[in-house]
Amino acid sequence: MTAVGILSPGEMGAAIGGVLHQGKLDVVTCLEGRSELTRLRAGEAGMRDVEHVDALVQSVDVLLSVLVPAEARTIADEVAASVRRTGARPVFVECNAIAPQTVRSIEAVIRDAGSPFIDAGIIGNPPRHPNDNTRFYCSGPHTQAFESLVEYGLDIRRVGPEIGQASGLKMVYASSTKGTTALWTELFVAARALGLEQALLDEFGPEHLVSQRLRSSIPSMPKKSRRWVGEMEEIAATFAHLGLTPRILEGAADMYRFVGDTPLADQSPRDPDPPVEQILEILTEHLNREER
Amino acid sequence: MTAVGILSPGEMGAAIGGVLHQGKLDVVTCLEGRSELTRLRAGEAGMRDVEHVDALVQSVDVLLSVLVPAEARTIADEVAASVRRTGARPVFVECNAIAPQTVRSIEAVIRDAGSPFIDAGIIGNPPRHPNDNTRFYCSGPHTQAFESLVEYGLDIRRVGPEIGQASGLKMVYASSTKGTTALWTELFVAARALGLEQALLDEFGPEHLVSQRLRSSIPSMPKKSRRWVGEMEEIAATFAHLGLTPRILEGAADMYRFVGDTPLADQSPRDPDPPVEQILEILTEHLNREER
Numbered sequence: 320m321t322a323v324g325i326l327s328p329g330e331m332g333a334a335i336g337g338v339l340h341q342g343k344l345d346v347v348t349c350l351e352g353r354s355e356l357t358r359l360r361a362g363e364a365g366m367r368d369v370e371h372v373d374a375l376v377q378s379v380d381v382l383l384s385v386l387v388p389a390e391a392r393t394i395a396d397e398v399a400a401s402v403r404r405t406g407a408r409p410v411f412v413e414c415n416a417i418a419p420q421t422v423r424s425i426e427a428v429i430r431d432a433g434s435p436f437i438d439a440g441i442i443g444n445p446p447r448h449p450n451d452n453t454r455f456y457c458s459g460p461h462t463q464a465f466e467s468l469v470e471y472g473l474d475i476r477r478v479g480p481e482i483g484q485a486s487g488l489k490m491v492y493a494s495s496t497k498g499t500t501a502l503w504t505e506l507f508v509a510a511r512a513l514g515l516e517q518a519l520l521d522e523f524g525p526e527h528l529v530s531q532r533l534r535s536s537i538p539s540m541p542k543k544s545r546r547w548v549g550e551m552e553e554i555a556a557t558f559a560h561l562g563l564t565p566r567i568l569e570g571a572a573d574m575y576r577f578v579g580d581t582p583l584a585d586q587s588p589r590d591p592d593p594p595v596e597q598i599l600e601i602l603t604e605h606l607n608r609e610e611r
Numbered sequence: 612m613t614a615v616g617i618l619s620p621g622e623m624g625a626a627i628g629g630v631l632h633q634g635k636l637d638v639v640t641c642l643e644g645r646s647e648l649t650r651l652r653a654g655e656a657g658m659r660d661v662e663h664v665d666a667l668v669q670s671v672d673v674l675l676s677v678l679v680p681a682e683a684r685t686i687a688d689e690v691a692a693s694v695r696r697t698g699a700r701p702v703f704v705e706c707n708a709i710a711p712q713t714v715r716s717i718e719a720v721i722r723d724a725g726s727p728f729i730d731a732g733i734i735g736n737p738p739r740h741p742n743d744n745t746r747f748y749c750s751g752p753h754t755q756a757f758e759s760l761v762e763y764g765l766d767i768r769r770v771g772p773e774i775g776q777a778s779g780l781k782m783v784y785a786s787s788t789k790g791t792t793a794l795w796t797e798l799f800v801a802a803r804a805l806g807l808e809q810a811l812l813d814e815f816g817p818e819h820l821v822s823q824r825l826r827s828s829i830p831s832m833p834k835k836s837r838r839w840v841g842e843m844e845e846i847a848a849t850f851a852h853l854g855l856t857p858r859i860l861e862g863a864a865d866m867y868r869f870v871g872d873t874p875l876a877d878q879s880p881r882d883p884d885p886p887v888e889q890i891l892e893i894l895t896e897h898l899n900r901e902e903r
Contacts, residue, residue: 419805442814454814456810478807478810479806479807479810483805484805484806484807484810487801487802487805487807488802488805488807488810488811488814490801491798491799491801491802491805491807491811492811492814494794494797494798494801495794495795495798495815495821498794498798499791499794499795501859502786502787502790502791502794502859503787503791505786505850505855505856505859506783506786506787506790507783508853508855509779509782509783509786509849509850509853509855510779510780510783512853513711513775513776513779513780513783513853514771514776515770515771515776515779515780515783518748518770518771518776518780519780519783519784522734522746522780522784523787528820529787557801558797558801561800561801561804561805561898562898562899563797563800563801563866563869563898564797564862564865564866564869565862566858566859566861566862566865567793567794567797567858567859567862567863567865567866568862569858569862570856570857570858570859570860570861570862571859573856573858573859574855574856574859577855577856606853606854606855607854
């Protein structure tokens with residue numbers, strides 16, 4: 320293995336690129352049409368920019384797709400077209416937070432074009448250094464090309480032989496974290512709107528897991544809320560495909576859309592987290608504004 | 612205070628009746644049209660049965676409405692009619708798990724008939740003895756008649772001067788417990804259906820709060836699931852009334868409807884709880900049966 324491509328160097332993508340670069344791999348990306356922040360991140364991570372996706376596809380052994388869920392299909396279509404144009408056959412690793420059935424439809428596009436395909440699901444925060452505790456689950460009949468990145472500082476774990484399993488694990492895990500945060504944010508906004516926030520906190524007591532979660536998970540959520548809407552919809556689709564209700568997670572998407580409509584979501588990922596109190600205050604005010 | 616009426620002696624109602632009876636109050640109910648189990652419970656709790664709701668209304672100072680949410684309005688209408696027929700004016704305490712706006716519409720019915728009205732919300736399991744840790748929150752301009760029951764072994768706490776506040780607290784609290792249990796049950800059924808249950812448990816680790824919740828909350832849930840459907844719908848209505856999404860809680864209602872469709876829900880409240888493993892197994896099988 321000599322070169323890995325990453326599309327695109329957002330927070331997670333750039334962090335992975337940084338780790339692999341520190342492991343002395345050639346980490347390649349294509350910044351065409353990307354924001355200044357993305358360019359800054361890619362530069363800091365030591366990633367090499369090429370002008371066109373064709374150059375990227377031709378220069379890497381493995382290509383990681385790390386994007387917001389809504390862009391996963393578009394980038395796969397672009398890569399498939401590039402694979403056809405160039406005849407290059409990098410291994411495509413689908414790392415996005417998308418439903419297993421969405422992964423399988425992307426697999427079909429990539430394999431039809433001629434490239435090998437691996438399913439992956441990332442759990443945890445972006446890695447800050449090699450051997451950080453971000454988990455990279457993978458699945459599929461042939462996952463060696465991705466698993467070999469363990470030598471460069473990624474914690475890679477094979478979860479099974481089927482395309483869709485790694486993404487499925489990401490979906491159920493994310494429903495337990497982001498789904499729960501959505502519900503608990505909603506109920507605290509409701510309590511505040513009803514003048515019952517203190518009564519609820521008193522009822523829970525300071526050691527209650529909801530009180531704990533309030534302090535630990537809500538402050539960093541607003542700046543990610545817009546991104547999480549699509550992820551909640553992918554989890555809803557995962558559940559619906561199994562015959563389970565999609566509505567809990569559709570409601571979680573509604574909550575992140577609601578948070579994303581406030582100025583709280585305009586914060587940059589590098590801004591400090593606001594205190595919980597201020598977040599609940601702004602969300603409750605936003606509720607009243609919507610009502611008028 | 613000499614006599615308290617309770618409609619109806621279900622699990623919670625009979626437990627309250629038992630505590631008040633131990634406190635030497637005359638606890639009255641009306642078992643007309645009620646099940647054998649309800650009669651048994653009422654007898655064990657030392658409650659006195661009268662033949663007609665008119666006799667009940669005429670013989671008590673305070674009347675507690677403790678039912679499943681869907682029956683709250685019907686019983687209030689019956690009591691209002693009885694108050695009109697008899698001229699008796701017992702204080703009506705609305706203890707059900709219903710939305711604040713539902714409580715206010717019931718208040719109108721009771722007050723129009725001429726009886727005083729108190730809002731209440733019960734948090735915790737049915738009390739097993741006087742001064743157990745079940746919390747009885749109340750709200751409204753005049754709550755003394757209910758608060759005086761503290762002398763007979765109930766933990767009564769006033770939460771504010773407005774009708775709807777006590778029920779509002781019950782709603783947001785129940786969304787944090789039963790709403791969360793619905794989501795976590797769903798994601799574990801999904802994980803099992805995808806062959807990922809062990810991978811998910813490994814990812815969480817045994818100390819994770821979801822793993823803990825699985826062991827503590829899911830086993831006793833199926834036998835209450837049918838009752839909880841209406842409660843989730845009342846919470847959804849509470850949130851919608853505030854301008855928040857009702858879908859998370861509508862989805863929780865879907866989950867309890869799904870669980871309620873299985874034989875797990877046929878268990879009596881007195882049956883031992885099945886193990887988590889067996890519950891998830893039966894729910895996943897039910898999923899597959901629905902798919903066919």
